[in-house]
Amino acid sequence: MDAVPVRTQDCTPLERERRRRPEGRERYTIGEVADYAGLSAHTLRWYERIGLMPHVDRSHTGQRRYTNRDLDWLDLVGKLRLTGMPVADMVRYAQLVREGDHTLVERERLLRRHREEVRQRIAELQGTLGVLDYKIDIYGARIRASEGA
Known part of the structure; x- marks a missing residue:
């Protein structure tokens, strides 16, 4: 292999x-x-x-x-x-x-297709991470405000 x-x-x-x-x-x-x-x-x-x-x-x-x-x-x-x-x-x-080597084109095609799927999932996860960061920032600000009150 x-x-x-x-x-x-x-x-x-x-x-x-x-x-x-x-x-x-x-x-x-x-x-x-x-x-x-x-x-x-x-x-x-x-x-x-x-x-x-x-x-x-x-x-x-x-x-x-x-x-x-x-x-x-x-x-x-x-x-x-x-x-x-x-x-x-x-x-x-x-x-x-x-x-064998006569399948190199098909192997590359399979990996390229999967790489695109991985990139799409990474983009989705980055968007989701942005939502989490936003919510964490809101809660942190509310906690700090309540501690200062």
């Missing part, structure tokens, strides 16, 4: 702490990945089942063994989730990535 690693400066201090990978490790258990990604093992298995995280390697005993590349992919999926991207779109994106 063509996951772009999430830079640590893009993360909160809590995320940076959670995202620390053991030095010198290239394989991780499902429990370690669940802790790293802040997801349950059940969710990771579900991601695999729906095609969002296919081709997870297995040990000779059948246990999942995740790679650093898998962790990078989960970082990207986590960011897409935060933007509110529907699971179906994330699965479609993963499918396009697996299909």
